[in-house]
Structure formats: C-alpha cells, structure tokens
Amino acid sequence: KQEVTQIPAALSVPEGENLVLNCSFTDSAIYNLQWFRQDPGKGLTSLLLIQSSQREQTSGRLNASLDKSSGRSTLYIAASQPGDSATYLCAVRPGGNQFYFGTGTSLTVIP
Amino acid sequence: GAGVSQSPRYKVTKRGQDVALRCDPISGHVSLYWYRQALGQGPEFLTYFNYEAQQDKSGLPNDRFSAERPEGSISTLTIQRTEQRDSAMYRCASSSLTGTRGYTFGSGTRLTVV
Secondary structure, three states, X not given: OOOEEEEOOEEEEEOOOOEEEEEEEOOOOOOEEEEEEEOOOOOEEEEEXXXXXXXXXXXXXXXXXXXXXXXXXXXXXXXXXXHXXXXXXEEEEOOOOOOEEOOOEEEEEEO | OOOOEEEXXXXXXXXXXXXXEEEEOOOOOOEEEEEEEOOOOOOEXXXXXXXXXXXXXXXXXXXXXXXXXXXOOOEEEEEOOOOHHHOEEEEEEEEOOOOOOOOEEOOOEEEEEO
C-alpha cells in the first residue's frame, strides 16, 4: 500500500516569504500526483496535477515538482499571502483509480 | 452540473439510525469516488464506480457501509445503524475514466453521530 507523508505538519510564515511544502511516497510506480488546498468547511480545491512523465507544473505563484525515483514532490509557493493560509494535501495515484493522501501541511501566512 | 454537488452539507443523526449521503458528479464524468476524512487526517478511500459499476469497495470499513450509482450518475453512500465512530467528513469526487486530469471534489458532508 502506498504511504504518503507530508512535512512539515504545520508551518507559519510572514507574508511575502517563499516557502516549500514536502510530500514523500513509498512506491515510485505512480500514475500521477495532485496537490490540493483545503479550506475549513469547504471542499478540496485542486492546485496542480503532475503526470508521472512530468517533472514539474506551474500555476501562478505555485510550482510543483516531482521526482519519482526518490519518491518526492514539493510544492513551492512564491511571495506568500495571507489568503494562502489553508491546509495543503498531496495525493498520489498508483496504477489503480484511488488516490492516497498525506495528512497535510497546515499553512498560516501572517500579515 | 458545473461542479460536484454533495448533500446534505451537514447531517446530525442519532446512534443506530441509517443515513444516506448523496453525490452528484460533474456532468460527463464517468468515474465517481467516495472518501472519508477524519479530523486532522487526509481523506481515505472508501469505494469507486465507473459508470454504474462498483469497481472497488475495498475501503468500506464494514458491511454497514454500502454505495450505489444505479444510473451511472448520482451516487448514494448509505451507512446503516450508525455509530459514533462513523462521524467524519464524507467526500465525493469525480473524474474522467482515465483520470488524466485528476479528481474534482465536492464540498463534502459533515456527519455527526450523537
């Protein structure tokens, strides 16, 4: 079974800082990996999807990288804003149809 | 619809009652997934469908849990004889058959069993 770990569990940074969230997974045979944002009382919002053949994806201030061989992905957030405060979840999809989620990183951006 | 719709948003039920949670996927999405998320944890897989066929129900915790998608669109997750440990956020997601564009999640149903 795929195990997904996210470090750190919580992170607090001042506004404007660049930051990196880490995700590691135990089985490198993956189909794709998806980063989600979770806001309290709301659904999961997809941020970036990386296919197994890709090394990175970018959307605005977000950049996600994938290193399958080492079982790692990182989510880089540039110039953080208070509105970025949320829980960020990494989800890994092996060859089947289900995603395996990490427990998330709770991010607080202090104005 | 434009997004994945789940109802109800909140459900409080007494222990021992049955509950039915509904999911209406994005129009045209063939695959539909149910996940359960405990507080402070990531979502955990329960079951999924392609069209009306339940492909994998290995994540259902016990036989009190069941799901159906009779017409290949709306799905219902039913929990019989609810217990306090069933309290969680229940999330539904949908995708294309290949899932190459990833999942889209609904807002979830917060179930509280008292």
